[in-house]
Amino acid sequence: MITTNHPTDNNSLVDVIAFYEKVAQKENIDSSVYEKLGDSYYFKAHYKKAIYWYSHLFSDTNYENTEIIYRYAQSLKFTGNYKKAESYFEWFSQLVPEDMRANPNTENENYLDRIAKNSNRATLNGINTNSNTDTFGGFVHNSDFIFTSKDHQNSNNNRTKTLYQAQFDSIGVLSTITPLLEKNNTTYNESSAVITKDGKTLYFCANDKKTKEGNEVVLKIYRAIYNGKKWTKIQELPFNSDSYNCAHPALSPDEQTLYFASDMPGGYGSSDIYKVSINPNKIFGKPENLGKNINTYARETFPFISANNILYFASDGHLGLGKLDIFAVKTKNLQSGEIINIGKPFNSEYDDFAFSNYDTIGFVSSNRNKADKIYSFKENVPLVLSCNNTLIGTITEANSYAVVYKAQVLLLDEKMNEIDQTTSNSDGTYLFKNINCANKYFIRVLTDNYLPYENALFSLSQKGDAIYDIRLAPLVISVQDFAKNYATENIYFAVNQWQITDKAEKQLNILLTLLEEYPWLNITIKSHCDSRASNDYNMLLSSKRAQATINWLLKKGISRSRLSGKGYGETLLINQCSNAVRCSEAEHQANRRSEFTIID
Incomplete structure (x- = not known):
């Protein structure tokens, strides 16, 4: 050396x-030169140049640096060469089959153990809604229980699915079951109702009998106003469209945010969870996708926000027991919090959805007994979401220990998806809040005049702040230091x-x-x-x-x-x-x- x-x-x-x-x-170059050049351009997001240098390495059939193989595949994907990228992802997966980055669908071998820890916390009881077919939902407002049924003995209209309200007693018996909305309203199917605390505003999901020629019937979210006797002034919300579905509204505890499911363009899967602000005078903001920590390539639907600001939702994209499972995450930690499968008996090998809870009691819908049915539950043991702490550290120069100011710091999940970013302060410190203790992360630092930095972070499970200091190698350094460290x-x-x-x-x-x-x-x-x-x-x-x-x-x-x-x-x-x-x-x-x- x-x-x-x-x-x-x-x-x-x-x-x-x-x-x-x-x-x-x-003419005769050591492969480490190509690795250094490829990495330098990869971390600077100059993917075409990264491909140029990485490609020099793969003429050697014995080359098996798995990190370089992964970065080369990523560079190919980012530049649109999907077919070639897929072959290198496959090679990477063969070399390190336990690494989830190559195949986001690869199941974690320990996920069933994690689900088991959250199981058997409650008992389920079926609710008799006097319906012979699909019945689902379950929203409580004061003494009213609101649910959806496909056909009901008290129904006297032509709707396929109808919202009903009923009295619900302490042992789960429904009485005085009547349609929530008058039968002459313009909607065809109705479901998923939520009412504001003052009882004056109703949000619900529905579709019309008639649509414009050539368009499929799509689900939309409507708002209605209570005039003291009945729900009136039914209007669809402004972000609805005849081209995509918006469904299953849910309100935050402060009633300033509406959550819903949609397959609108720009999402991650077949349906995603979104939120939209409810501004003064009930003017709506622009819908925001909750991001790829929540949403997957598959279905995320039926959101519900509990009184303590936990988002519950159904998904068949996260690891579960069957088809749709119910998951939970804190709303303050949507971008990086661990997505918790709430376990049995809420979840089964069938579709489980439309979760809601009110202190220790609540409701869940499931087709585990052939048709969609509503079940009540009493939660005996509360769900414990994974611990979260703060990741902090100081970024300094490797040789002089001088602080590095305004460095871009990226926090990546185990699939190398970016979940948060920040910049170092004038004293060289950086900070990420609400880091899930149990997750594996990668941290990446990019800044002018320094070589890119990347490293894996494991098991940040200690109580209090997790401290991780970073030393950056200068991009432009003294010849003596270069000779000692890089030549x-x-x-x-x-x-x-x-x-x-x-x-x-x-x-x-x-x-x-x-x-x-x-x-x-x-x-x-x-x-x-x-x-x-x-x-x-x-x-x-x-x-x-x-x-x-x-x-x-x-x-x-x-x-x-x-x-x-x-x-x-x-x-x-x-x-x-x-x-x-x-x-x-x-x-x-x-x-x-x-x-x-x-x-x-």
Whole structure:
């Protein structure tokens, strides 16, 4: 390895990327050069340049650096070469099948254990709604229980699905069941009602009998006003469309946010959960997708917000027991909080959905008994969402420990999806709140004048703040520091040989470029042998190795006055493999080396 024998006052600097690009112009190059260049451009999001340098590595069929394979596949995907990207993701998955980044659908082998920990916290009881077919939902407002039924004995209209209100007693018996809305309203199917605390505003899901020619019937969210006797002024909300569905409204406890499910363009799957602000005078903001921590490639639907601001929703995209399962996450932690499967008996191998709770009692719908049915429950043990803490740290320069200001810090999940980002403060500190203790994360730092940084974070489960300090290597650094930290490693020799091997030549090309770029640098070479053969023979052999290294550099145009070298025989072994000690060939190989020291 290159080292420096004393500090230097020379202020010459080297741009690491520019330096390695010059090395890459030579004929015989070590693969580490292509890795460094590919990584540098990958982390700067210059994916076409990253592809150019990474592609040099894959002519070698034995190349199996899995991180580089993954980054190459990502670069291909980001530039639209999906077919080729897929083949490299597949290769990555074959090499590290346990890594979920290659296949987001890969099941975590421990997920059933995690679900089991959240199970058996409640007892379910069926509710008799006097309906022979599908019945679902379950929203409580004061003493009224509101639900949806496909056909009901008290129904006297032509609707397919109708909202009903009923009195609900302590043992789960419904009485005085009547339609919530008058039968002459304009909607056809109705479901998923939510009423404001003052009882004056109703939001519900419905569709029309008639739509514009050529359009499919779509679900929309409506609002109605109570005039003291009945629901009137039924209007659809402004973000509805004839081109996509909006359904299953739910209100936040402060009633300033409406959550709903939709398959509007720009989502992640077949339906996603969205939220929209309810501004003064009941003017709605712009719908916001809750993001890829909540929403998957599949269905997310039937949101409900509890009094303590926990979002419950149904999904068949997160890991569960069957089809739709019910999941929970804190609303203050939607972007990075762990998505919790709430376990049995709420979830089963069938579709489970339309969860709602009111203190320790609540309702859930399921088709576990053939048709959709409503079940009440009493929660005996509360759901414990995973712990969350704060991730903090300080970013400094690796050599000087100077703080790095305004560095971009990215927090990535285990599939390398970005879930949050921030910048370092004037004192070099960064901070992420509400980090799930149990999750695996990656942290990435990008900033001018420093090499990109990335590392995995595991098990942040300690109580209190998780502290993770980061040291960045400068992109433009002193030549001495570069030589010590980034330039060529030792070169090695075959048994009883002093010739420069093809592999050693690849490393020497890096050293050669450094000497060409900075003519005031000199180099001294220390060469060594393993312990086999006599001491005198090894001293002679190591001297030939030092001279062979010098001769290689002389042939490349480096002045003899800048080069010195000496053989040390077997006097400076780096391991226990001295005379009469049995060692492996790999251990002996470690001693057959030339080392380099930069002198100015």
